[in-house]
Amino acid sequence: MVRMTELIPSLQDALDKGNSPTFEGKPFVGGPPLSERRVAVVTSAGLSRRGEPLFRLGDSSYRAIPADTPASELLMSHVSPNFDRTGFMRDPNVIFPVERLYEMAGEGTIGSVAATHYSFMGAGMPQPMEPYAREVAERMKSDHVDAVVLTPV
Amino acid sequence: MSALAYFLEDEGLPTVVLSLIRAHSEAIGNPRSLWVPFELGRPLGPPNNAVFQKDVMRVALELLEVPTGPVLLADYPHDDPTAADRDDWRPPFDFAETIPDPSNSVQFAAALEDEMRTLAPFHRAFVAANQRTMVGLSGMDIEGCRQFFVSYLADPAATNPIPSVPIAEAFRRVVDDLKAYYLEAMMSANPVIPSRPQLENLFWDRTALARACLAVRIRMFADNEKVTHFMGDRGLLPGPQRHRLGLYGTL
Numbered sequence: 001m002v003r004m005t006e007l008i009p010s011l012q013d014a015l016d017k018g019n020s021p022t023f024e025g026k027p028f029v030g031g032p033p034l035s036e037r038r039v040a041v042v043t044s045a046g047l048s049r050r051g052e053p054l055f056r057l058g059d060s061s062y063r064a065i066p067a068d069t070p071a072s073e074l075l076m077s078h079v080s081p082n083f084d085r086t087g088f089m090r091d092p093n094v095i096f097p098v099e100r101l102y103e104m105a106g107e108g109t110i111g112s113v114a115a116t117h118y119s120f121m122g123a124g125m126p127q128p129m130e131p132y133a134r135e136v137a138e139r140m141k142s143d144h145v146d147a148v149v150l151t152p153v
Numbered sequence: 154m155s156a157l158a159y160f161l162e163d164e165g166l167p168t169v170v171l172s173l174i175r176a177h178s179e180a181i182g183n184p185r186s187l188w189v190p191f192e193l194g195r196p197l198g199p200p201n202n203a204v205f206q207k208d209v210m211r212v213a214l215e216l217l218e219v220p221t222g223p224v225l226l227a228d229y230p231h232d233d234p235t236a237a238d239r240d241d242w243r244p245p246f247d248f249a250e251t252i253p254d255p256s257n258s259v260q261f262a263a264a265l266e267d268e269m270r271t272l273a274p275f276h277r278a279f280v281a282a283n284q285r286t287m288v289g290l291s292g293m294d295i296e297g298c299r300q301f302f303v304s305y306l307a308d309p310a311a312t313n314p315i316p317s318v319p320i321a322e323a324f325r326r327v328v329d330d331l332k333a334y335y336l337e338a339m340m341s342a343n344p345v346i347p348s349r350p351q352l353e354n355l356f357w358d359r360t361a362l363a364r365a366c367l368a369v370r371i372r373m374f375a376d377n378e379k380v381t382h383f384m385g386d387r388g389l390l391p392g393p394q395r396h397r398l399g400l401y402g403t404l
Contacts, residue, residue: 021155021156021181022181023156023159023181025163026182026184026223026224027159027162027163027184027223028162028184028222028223029162029165029166029167029184030167030220031167031217033218034214034215034217034218037214037217039214042157042161044154044157045194050289054290054326056318056322057322057380057383070285071284071285072284072285072286074285075287075289075290076287077290077326077329079325079388080387081387081388081389081390081391081392082193082391082392082393083192083193083194083391084192084193084194084195084349084353085194085287085332085333085336086336086340086349086352086353087192087194087195087199087200087349088194088195088200088287089283089286089287089333089336089337089340090200090201090283090340090346091200091201093197093200093203093206094194094195094196094197094198094199094200094206095194095195095196095197097197097206097210099203100197100203100206100207100210101210103203103207104207104210104211104214109211109214110214120157122154126156126159126160129156129157129160130156130160133156133157133160133161133164134160134164136161137160137161137164137165137166138164140161140166141164141165141166145166146166146167147166147167147168147169147214147217148158148161148166148167148168148169149168149169149171149210149213149214150154150157150158150161150168150169150170150171151154151171151196151197152154152170152171152172152173152196153173153193153194153196
């Protein structure tokens with residue numbers, strides 16, 4: 001199996017230096033069976049819709065992406081060049097698997113698909129992201145979401 | 154990503170992270186993580202493989218039904234079946250045998266124009282087949298991108314085509330658009346799908362565009378303006394390529 005930490009020294013350095021953030025408490029929320037859950041995607045890939053402001057250096061904010069957004073409308077403005085883009089070029093589901101969620105809902109594996117999904121840009125510090133993350137949580141709760149899949153890059 | 158998982162779970166939303174770096178998830182202790190042994194940038198694995206992707210999603214989502222935790226960290230058992238190099242893949246066009254030194258701005262500009270003219274029909278084929286492109290960050294058409302790229306290469310005080318952002322950020326957007334144009338063209342007109350390293354290594358080894366990026370990053374790194382310095386240091390050359398080309402700890 002591929003372990004990217006063995007291939008990119010800068011990532012290994014960050015881990016070795018203990019640069020991982022720490023948090024107070026260990027929240028762990030339950031819920032109904034998967035077949036009854038409403039699922040949203042939150043990615044840190046720096047996705048936005050054409051015409052929206054792009055992500056910029058140090059940007060901790062988020063973009064809301066309606067579930068019916070055509071794939072042709074998605075752009076990726078993440079500042080890091082270190083991850084693969086060619087998979088996303090061919091198939092947005094490798095990062096933003098909304099089509100897969102609709103299929104799973106149709107098959108009864110999950111209950112339903114959220115009306116809106118969200119993108120942040122990873123690689124920033126956690127603290128500036130916190131108010132935006134809590135705002136996204138409120139929006140998802142208003143949409144009755146009770147399961148979130150997070151897709152990093 | 155782990156911070157987002159923490160904040161969302163703290164707000165009462167059950168989360169599961171598709172973890173690409175297992176050691177990171179171990180260190181932070183997300184409420185639930187499924188480590189996936191895929192490339193950075195592909196948390197669901199192979200493109201255009203709905204069955205595989207849906208299995209990744211199913212295994213991840215089923216962690217939400219495990220009553221014990223935190224912390225749950227599971228391993229997805231299957232590798233990306235498309236991760237290996239394909240010996241039978243060739244790009245759909247030939248690159249020039251020699252590339253002029255980017256410091257020779259006239260010769261280099263002509264070589265870049267020739268290169269992009271060669272790519273054009275293959276990029277059109279990619280867009281026709283996929284009904285989408287990742288070109289679009291700069292807001293300029295590809296000819297505008299080429300012209301600004303050449304101008305900035307020759308003169309760091311070139312006119313900024315996106316005045317709302319620093320010129321180095323505008324340059325990065327243009328480079329991203331040009332790279333997307335190249336890589337999409339390289340993936341067209343061939344049923345054999347190359348691995349990610351095959352594509353990227355070819356781009357960085359054989360294209361005039363990449364040769365110029367390698368040259369201009371040295372100038373940008375030496376600049377005192379912080380965005381320009383950042384782009385020269387970490388914004389243009391991907392880490393895996395920096396590692397492969399032996400440029401860690403140097404320029």
